[in-house]
Amino acid sequence: MTTHWNDLKNTDVILHCGSNSVENHPVSARWLNKAHENGAKWIVVDPRYTRTAELADIYCRIRSGTDIAFYGGMINYILQHNMWQRDYVLNYTNATYLLEPEFEFDIENGLWSGYNETTGKYDTASWHYQTEEVIEASTTSGTFAWASEPGVPEFTPPAFTKPKTDPTLKDEMCVLNQMKKHYSRYDLETVSAITGADVETLELVYKEYGKTGKKNKKTGEYDKNGVILYALGQTQHSYGAQNIRCMGIIQLLLGNVGVPGGGVAALRGKPNVQGATDMCMMPTDMAGYLQWPNTTDKKSIRAWCESQTYSAGYYTNKPKFLVSFLKEFFGENAQLENDYGYDWLPKVPSGVDFTISSTFEQMAAGIIKGYFCWGMNPAHSTGNTKNCRDQLAQLDWLVDSEWHPTTTTEFWLAPDMNPKEINTTVYFLPAALIYEKPGTILNSGRWLQYRYQAVEPYDQSKTDFEMCDLLWKELVKLYEEEGGTNPDPILNTKWDYYVDGKIDPRPVSWAMNGYRPGSSDLENAKPDLCKNFTELKADGSTACAIWIYSGHYNNSEAPLDPSAQPIGSRIKDDPSGLGLYPKWAYAWPMNRRILYNRAASDINGKPWTASKKLNEWHEDTKAWDRVDVPDWAAGTVGAENGENPPDNKAFFMTWEQNGRLESYGMADGPLPEHFEPFESPTENILNGSQCNPMMRTDFWGNKNYERVTRDGDDFSSLSSNRGDAEEFPYVATTYSITEHWQTGSQTGSCPALTEAIPTQWLEISEELAKELGLTYGDKARVWNSRGDIIVDTLITKRMKPLTINGKTVHQVGLTHHFGFKGEYSFSYSDGSLGYEGNSGLTNDLTPNVGDPNTGIPEYKAFLVNIEKA
Template sequence: MTSHWCDFQNADVIMNIGSNSAENHPVSSKWIHKAHERGAKWIVVDPRYTRTAEQADIYCPIRSGTDIAFYGGLYNYIIENDLWQHEYVLNYTNASYLLDPEYEFDPATGFFSGWDEEAGKYSNHSWHYQVESETVWDTSEGGDYAWAVAEGVPEFTPPVVQHPKRDMTLQDPLCVFQQFKKHYSRYDMDTVCSICGMDKETLELVYSTYASTGQPGKAGAVLYALGQTQHTYGAQNTRAMSVLQLLLGNIGVPGGGLNALRGEPNVQGATDMGMLVNEHPAYLKWANTTDRSSLRKWLESQTYSDGYYTNKPKFLISSLKEWFGENATVENDYGYDWWPKVPTSPDFTMMSTFELMDQGVIKGYFNWGMNPCHSAPNAGFVRRSMAKLDWLVVADQVATESATFWKAPDMNPEEIDTTVYFLPCALIYEKPGIILNSGRWMQYRNKAVEPWDMAKPDYEMCDLIWREVCRLYEEEGGANPDPILKTKWDYYVDGKIDPRPVAWALNGYRVAGTECNTTSAAPKTDLLPGYGDLKADGSTACAMWIYSGFWSNNDAPLDAAEQPIGRRDNSDASGIGLNSTWAYAWPNNRRILYNRASADMAGKPWNPEKVLVEWTGDKWNLVDAADFVAAKNGKPVPPNDKAFFMLWEQNGRLESYGMADGPLPEHYEPFETPVESNPLNGALNSPCMQFARNESTRKGDSAEYPIVATTYSVTEMWQTGGQSRMCPALVEAMPSQFVEISEELAAEKGIEKGDKVRVFNNRGSVVVDAMVTKRIKPLTVHGETQHLVGLTHHYSWAGVFGTGDTVNDLTPNVGDPNSFTPEYKAFLVDIEKA
C-alpha cells in the first residue's frame, strides 16, 4: 500500500475496484467520506451493487475476471484523448526507454516474445532495454561503493550499471510508450464492453472521470482488495493498477496511490515477514538451489546495479548476523550455507502441498493460524489429502475444520489414520506484540487479559518446540545439527520468551553494543536509528531492514511506550493527514511512498496546497520522510528524475520484465470461463497459470456449468468464521450463508427468496439459502446474456453455531504464476432448487 487510509481524504477521485469498503473495511469509509464531502468523485467497479456502490457517485458493473480488459480500455482512452500526465510519464517512468529489437506481442496467438513451449514459461530476455553505455561501481577508497570491498564484507562481483537508450521525444517505435500505445489500441470501448458486460455510456463516464486525475495537481486513489488479487492473473491485475496510476501521475502524491485494503489486522505484517516459500523477510529472496545457492551467487544475482537496492548486501548480511549471531562469520559466509535452499522441484507453495500430500510425499504438516479445510480452494480435495498424512499439528483458538477434518460430512473416520495434535493458541487480546495496519503503521498491542485455560501465545509454543528440538539434537545427535544448534535464539527477559527482544532483532543493532537474553531491567543495547546504518561487514544485525527505526530508543529498550512505535500524538503538522507522530510507518516513518513524484522536475509540488516534499532552492523541505536521496555526505541533492529509487532504473515501469506472465498486462479469461473465445488475442486462458493441468482441479465446462460465481465476505463474519461463528449474537445477525442471485436468474430457475438451493460443479456441491436481489443483474457478454452469482464463504460444518456446507469445495485450485494466489473470484457453477 503506497499511502494510508487517512490519505484518502486528499483524493479528487476514488475508485473502489475489487474492494468493498463499506462492508469489508468499514473504517476506511470514514476517510473516503471525508474526500466525498469535499467534492471528490467516487467510483465503484464491481460485479455486485454493494453497499459501497450505493454510496458512490458512479457504479459500473463488470463480469468477474475481466479487470485487465477494463484497465486496457482505460489506458487506450487516456492516450487517445491525451489525458496522461506528460511531465511525470516522460521523466518518472520508463516510457522513453527503448526495448530490445526482438520485443514483440502477437495478437493472433496471445503470446509475447520469449515463449518457450517445451518449458511452458517465458524467457524475459527480449523484454529488457537497449543499452546506451555501461559503468562500474567505484569501490576505491572514498568511492560510493567502497563499503563493498571493506574488511568483513564477503567477496562478490559488483553489478555493472547499464544505462538504457532513451528517446525523450517518445517517437521511436521501440520506445516503451509507443509499444504500450500500440498494445492497448486493440482495447476500444466497444470491445471492452462486450468482454466486461457494462454499457458504453457508463464505461465512458468512469473513464472520463478517473482520467481527469491526470491533470497536474489532481489525485486519484485506487482502492483494491481480494477482488483483484484472487485470480490466475492477480499479480497482473495489481500491475495494471500500478500502470494506470503511473500513467496519470497518481503514485507518490497526496490522495493518490495504489491502496490494498487488508482483510484482517496483521496481513501487512505477515506479508512483510515473507510468509511465502520463496520469500525471505523484508522482501528479499530466500536461498534456493540455482542462482541463490551460495552467498556469492545471492549477492551477485540480487544486488541491484543502481538505486537503493545496491544496499542488499547490507540487508542480507545483517539478517544472517541476527539469524546465527556470533556463529556467523565472514569465513563461513555468515552461515548462509546453514539456511535451507528452496528447490526448483517439487513446488512447496500452498496448493502444491496438498498435491504432495495426496501423492504421499508430505507425511506431516504444521497448520498454524490457517484453516485450509475451509479456506483453501477445492477444499474437499484438501480434506482428502490431509487424510493421507501420518500426523497433523493445528495451532488455533477453536477447533476448526482443519483441526477436525475427519468429521466432515464427506469423510469416513474409520478410514483415516492421521494423528492430529491441537495446540490452543491465545487470542489477539491475550498476548502482547507488534501489529501492522494497511497503511504500514506499526503499533504495539498490549495484553488485555490472560490466555484462556491452556492456550499460549504463538511465540511461546514456538519456543517450547524449538527448545525440545535443540535438546534432542544435543542429547541424541542427528543430521545437519549446525543449522539448528548454531541458530541465535536469545529472545528472553527473565528467562521467558518475550516479543521485546524480538523487536530489537527486527529493528537492528550494533552487534558489539548489545546483549540479549537479558535478566536486567536496563539491558545493554545499541539499537540503530534506521536502515541507513546497516553494514555488510558483520558489525550490525537486523532481521527486518524495512522496519529499522521503529524500536530505536536505547534509554528504554523494554518499554514499548517509549519507542517510536508507541507514539500516540494525534496532532498533524502536515495539515494533510500524514499523522507522522502517531505510531511508526515503515520504511523510515514514511507515510506516502515514492513521494519525490509529488513534485515536478524542479522540485515544486504539483499541488502547492498539499506538500510532501519541496525544493527550496538550496535544500529539500521534507513534510514527509524522503523516499529518495535528499542529501548525500551531508549536502542536499538537487532535484533529478530519480523518483523511484527502489528500482535500478529509478523510474517507474509501464513495461516490466519482472513478471512471469508478460511484460504488459494482457486480458485472458479465467481458468473456467463462460465464453469460447477471446476477442483481444488468440489465447483464451493465460498460458502461465499454475496447476491447471493437475487432475484434482477438475475443470468445468460452460455447457454444464454456465453461471459465473464469485465469493465474498460479510461484515458480521470474519474469515473462516472460527471465532465469529462461536458468538451467538453475530450468528443471529447473519444466521447462514447464502447465494446472491438476480431476479432474472431466480425466475429462470424457479427459485424464490429464502429457498434452499444447490450450487454445484465438478469439484463439489453445497446447499445454501437463496438471496434473490436487484444487486446483481445479468450482463450482456459477446451479445449473450450472462448470469453471475455471489457466494458468502464463512460457514462450514465445524463449530457450534452457524454451521453449513463449505463453499470453497467449489473454487478451483489453480493459481497466479507470480504469487500462486488461488482463483476464488471467477469460476463456473450451476444452481437448482434443493
C-alpha cells in the same frame, strides 16, 4: 498500500475495483466519506452492487474476471485522449525507454516473445531495455565503496546498463509507443463485449478517472489525484498479479503515485496480513522482501549478492540487509569465514512451487507427511476444499494451533468423510487470542503499533511465541542428544528472546529493529539499537532480522518499555493537515507515510499542488522543505556535500529509479493482457489463448496452462477438474461481508455477529431466480465438477444479467463464512433439513488453479450450475 488509510481523505477520485472496502475494511469508510464530503467522485467497479457501491456516485458492473479488459480499455482511453500527465510520465517513468527490437506480443497464440517450448516458461531477455552503455561498478569510491571494506563478503557489484531512451517518443520501441500499440485493441466496444459493462458507463468511468491526470487550466496545477483501492477481488484470479500491474500503470500514467490522495491501495484484511507478507509469507521470500537462498542464482552468499544487488537505487544496499539478517539468525556463529552462516539456510529448489495449492498436491504425492497449521484454516479457505480434506486424510499427523477447533482441526468430521478410514493423528494446540498477548501489529498503511496484553490467555492456551519456544527447545534437545542428518543449522541458530528467563516479544523487537552486537548486552537487556536501516552494515557489525522495520524500536535508553519507542508513540499531531500523523505509531520504512513521495513534486522540486505539498526544493537556500520523510537519495538527504538537488529519480526502489510502465519482472508478460478465467462462459476474443498461458494448473507437477493444453492433457485428470459452460452455465464469485471475517473461526464464535448474519447464501438476480423457479425463502443447490453445496438464496435487484459477446450471462455471488463446523451456526449438514453429506463449504466449488507469480487460487471467477434444493 503505497499510501495509508488517513490519506484516503485527500483524494479527488476514488476508484474501487476488486475491493469492497466499506464492507470488508469498515474503518476505510471514515476516510472515504471525508473525501466524498469534500467533493470527491466515487466510482465502484464490481460484479455485485455492494454496500460500497451504495455510497458511491458511479457504479460499473463487470463480469467477474475481466478486470484486465476493463483496465486495458482505460489505459487505451487515457493514451488515445492524451489524458496522461506528461511532466510526470516523461520524467519519472520508463515511458521513453527503448525496448529490445524482439519485444513482441503474438495475438494469434496469446504468447509474448521469449516463450521457451522446452520449459514452458518465458525467457524475459526480449522484455528488457536497449542498452546505451555499460558502466562498471567501482568498489573504491561511490555507491559501492563499502563493498571493499573488511568483513564484507566478497562479491562483484553489478555494472549499470544505462538504458537507451528517446525523450521525443519518436522511436516505435519506446515503452509508451509499445503500450499504445498493445492497448489499441482495447476499444470501448471490445471491452464492453468482454466485461458486459455498457459503452456509456465505461466511457463515463474512464473520463472521470482520467481527469486526475489533467492540469487545472486556471491554476496551472495538476491538482486532481485519484486512488485505486483493491483487495482479494483483484488478487484471486489466475492473472491476479497482472491486475495489480494494470493499476500501477494507470496510476503512473495519471501521475497518481507518491502524491497525497493517490497511490495503489492494497487493502489487507486481517491487520497482520501486511505483517505476514513483510515477514516472508511467500515461499521464496526472506523477511523484508529479500529473496530466500535457492539452488541456482542464490546458492552461495556471493551468488546472492551478485544476483540480488541492484546497480543503482536503494537496493544497491541489499548485501547489508542480508548480512545483518544472518548475524541475527546465527549470532556469534555467523562469521565472515563461514559466509555468515549463509550455507546453513535451507535452499528452496528453483523452479518448484511451494505455495498452498502445491502443498496439498505434495500430500497427495506422499511427499508431505506431516503438516503444521498455525493460525490458518485451509480446510475452509483454500481453493477446492474437498481436495484439501482428501489430502489431509493422507497425512500421518496434523498439528493445528487455533483458539478453538476449526474446520481444519476436525476435517475428518466433514459429512463426506469416513473417520474410520482416516489414520491422520491430529494434535490441537490451544492458542491465545490477540487480546491475550502483547506484541506488534501492522496495518495496511504499514503502520506498526505496539499492543499490550488485555487479559491472560484462557485456561491452558499459550501465545504463539511460547509455543514456538517450547517447540524450539525440544528440537534442539533432540539434535543435541541424537545428532541427526544435518544438525548444524539448528544448533548454530541464535535463540535468546527472553526477559527474566521468559520468552518475550520485546527482544524480538530489538532483533527486528537492528542493533550492534559488539556493544550490546542482550542477556541483561542492554541492546545498542540502530537508529534505522541506514546504519546497517555488510561487515557483520550489525544484526537486523527485517531491515524494513528498522527504526521502529530504536530507543536504547528504554529497551523494555515499548511506550518509549517510536512504535509506542501515540501523539495525535498533524502539522501538515494532510493526515500524516508522523508521531502516531511508526510507518515502515523510516516512518515514511507516503511511499515514493519524491513524485509529489515536479522535476524542479515544486509540488504539483501547493495545498498537497510533501516536499519542496528551495533553489535559493539549496535545501528541501520536507513534510513527509523523504525517500529519494537513499534516505541520506543532507549528506556531506549538502542536499541533493531535484532530479528525475523518483522511484529509488528500482535500479532505473523510474516507475515501470512495462516490466520484465513478471512470470506471465511485460504488459497485462486479458485472458479468460480457468472456467469461463465465453471465448477469449482478444487473443488466441483462452486462459493465461502461464496460469498454474498443476502446481507440484510444475505445469502451466500452456503446457497442459500443448501436451494435450485432460484437465479432468487434475484435482482442479475443469468444468465447461455447457454443463455449468453460471459465473460465480465468492466474497466476504462486514459481519464475518473469512472462515468465521473468530466472528462465528461471537453471538451478536452470528445473529447479525446467521447464514451463508447465494446472491442471485431476480431474473435468474425466476428462470430457475427460485423464490424468497428457497434454498438452492449449487454445484460444479468439484463440489456440491446447499445454501440460502438472497434474491436481489442488485444482481443483473450481463450481455457477454452477444449472449446473456448470469453471475451469482457466494459468501464463504460458514461450513460444517461452527460454534453457533453452521451449514445444513446435520441432516435435519434433509441435506445430509453436504459440507456447506463454498470453497468446495472454487478451483485450485492460480496466478503464476503468487500462486493465489482463482476464488473469484468460476462456473457453477444451480437448481432449487
